[in-house]
Amino acid sequence: xxxxxxxxxxxxxxxPDPHDQDDHPLLSPTTPTTPTPPPPLPTIEELEKKYAAYxxxxxxxxxxxxxxxxxxxLLLGFAVVTLLPLRVVLATTVVVLYYLICRVCTLFVVPNxxxxxxxxxxxxxGGWRRSVLYxxxxxxxxxxxxxxxxxWIQESCRGLDQVDCNEQSEELERPGVIVSNHVSHMDxxxxxxxxxxxFVAKRSVGKLPLVGLISKCLGCxxxxxxxxxxxxxxxxxxxxxxxxxxxxxxxxxMMMLFPEGTTTNGDYILPFKxxxxxxxxxxxxxxxxxxxxxxxxxxxxxxxxxxxxLLLCQFVNYMTVTRLPVYYPSQEEKDNPKLYAENVRRxxxxxxxxxxxxxxxxxxxxxHAALNGRLRQKED
Numbered sequence: 218x219x220x221x222x223x224x225x226x227x228x229x230x231x232x233p234d235p236h237d238q239d240d241h242p243l244l245s246p247t248t249p250t251t252p253t254p255p256p257p258l259p260t261i262e263e264l265e266k267k268y269a270a271y272x273x274x275x276x277x278x279x280x281x282x283x284x285x286x287x288x289x290x291l292l293l294g295f296a297v298v299t300l301l302p303l304r305v306v307l308a309t310t311v312v313v314l315y316y317l318i319c320r321v322c323t324l325f326v327v328p329n330x331x332x333x334x335x336x337x338x339x340x341x342x343g344g345w346r347r348s349v350l351y352x353x354x355x356x357x358x359x360x361x362x363x364x365x366x367x368x369w370i371q372e373s374c375r376g377l378d379q380v381d382c383n384e385q386s387e388e389l390e391r392p393g394v395i396v397s398n399h400v401s402h403m404d405x406x407x408x409x410x411x412x413x414x415x416f417v418a419k420r421s422v423g424k425l426p427l428v429g430l431i432s433k434c435l436g437c438x439x440x441x442x443x444x445x446x447x448x449x450x451x452x453x454x455x456x457x458x459x460x461x462x463x464x465x466x467x468x469x470x471m472m473m474l475f476p477e478g479t480t481t482n483g484d485y486i487l488p489f490k491x492x493x494x495x496x497x498x499x500x501x502x503x504x505x506x507x508x509x510x511x512x513x514x515x516x517x518x519x520x521x522x523x524x525x526x527l528l529l530c531q532f533v534n535y536m537t538v539t540r541l542p543v544y545y546p547s548q549e550e551k552d553n554p555k556l557y558a559e560n561v562r563r564x565x566x567x568x569x570x571x572x573x574x575x576x577x578x579x580x581x582x583x584x585h586a587a588l589n590g591r592l593r594q595k596e597d
Contacts, residue, residue: 225462256383268479268584270574275513280588281289281376281523289511290360296530304529305496307364315357316427319434328433336455340415340436350434353415358410364401366534374540392543393464393498396561397505398571399475400483400513402525406504408535409435414473415459437469453492460496474552476558479578482515483507489558497551502541502561504569509535517581518588541568 261279265272277283298345317340325595326346328337342350362370397404397415408414416435423429423439438459440452476489484508492502505515512531516524541564550557566573574593 220308228321230258235443250268261422264367264584264587268576268580270481270576271517271581271584272482272573273513274482275509275516276511277513277519277527279518281519283525292511293527293530294504296532299531301376301526301529304364304366308361309359309555310363311361312427314429315354316431318349318353319430322350323430323434326361334450336439337433338415338436339434343468352412354434358406358413360535362406362410365406365528365579366531367403367536368533370407370536372538372540381391390499390543390545391467392470392501393460394474394477394493394498395501395503396474396489397503398483398486398505398563398569399477400505401480401516402521403514403528405535407505407538408503409471411471411538414471414520417456423469431439438472440591452483453495456492460493460498464496464498476562477577478535479581480516484572485525485574486562486566486569487577488575489562491554491558494546494554494557494561495548496545497554497557499543499545500561501543502565502568504539504541504565504571506537506539507535508537539569541565542562 221550234488244578261476265279273281276285300408312391313327322342323339323346326339326342326436328339329341339350394400394410397408402480407414408416413435415438416432417440418432418437420439420441422432422437436450436459454571456472459470460472462472472493474493476491476493477487478490479487481487512527514528514531514534519527544561545559550560563573
């Protein structure tokens with residue numbers, strides 16, 4: 218023990234260098250003093266080239282927030298104080314009127330319910346109730362379009378000679394579903410005025426004041442879009458049943474689906490989801506376009522409130538509709554819904570002179586985030 222103490226005392230005591238003990242010195246020649254800057258955000262030009270299907274090309278520019286010429290500012294200011302309040306009052310009156318009609322027609326009536334997923338609707342009513350809901354809904358939807366400035370709607374039937382657009386489906390086999398490209402809020406109003414079909418809508422729509430009851434009278438199928446639960450399969454089954462029912466029964470409400478799943482600027486057509494084609498029934502393709510001079514009615518990158526306000530401030534809006542012949546799937550298409558959907562998409566692109574693109578809703582969200590300056594935050 219004494220020898221060990223002697224050895225320790227005989228060794229010179231060394232004072233450790235503070236730099237040797239500090240694993241993270243304040244100043245070190247090998248450690249950078251500033252973090253690496255993040256990559257620069259893509260320019261608007263780069264974003265518009267990559268996400269061309271969602272780019273606005275009208276006078277109001279990106280997200281409807283572009284710099285306006287003086288003439289457009291004057292026209293917009295005049296419309297805000299005159300046309301906007303008038304149209305808001307008229308549109309509200311139309312909605313309330315149809316709500317009251319729906320309320321009267323559904324008095325003392327139990328809605329049709331799907332117990333598994335909580336779906337309910339009044340679209341399967343019969344007799345005078347269904348007739349009143351159907352015809353008043355079509356008429357008032359057209360009145361609503363007129364209020365929004367769509368005074369004339371140009372309709373045509375491609376590939377049909379001397380045949381009424383609304384009667385073509387009765388000549389051969391009745392389609393089970395109408396499929397359409399999706400451009401604007403106004404798409405729904407047009408289809409309501411044309412054939413009064415049932416739509417797929419977010420579940421929250423059924424709980425809205427006024428609109429909730431109207432959507433149930435339309436026979437909407439409700440879906441929780443952000444949900445990944447097993448209830449999604451139930452919604453798909455309901456849609457297929459409704460499509461097959463409409464295909465076999467002329468008195469059943471027709472289904473109306475937007476297979477793209479989101480809106481574009483009207484010049485492009487996105488990949489189709491297969492929901493409208495799983496039932497293996499014929500489909501009726503419809504192509505909608507919105508020619509414009511100043512403001513585009515397309516709802517792609519602009520906020521919903523700004524879109525409605527600017528649309529109401531437009532003195533005249535235009536819409537063209539092209540109905541294609543009923544598409545009857547081959548046996549190969551019935552066995553392969555993806556092939557069926559893609560062939561219908563390419564037909565609509567060719568007949569409507571639409572540009573085919575492979576981007577979808579995910580890319581649209583990225584584009585919106587970039588436009589709002591949130592892309593860097595999302596990546597972090």
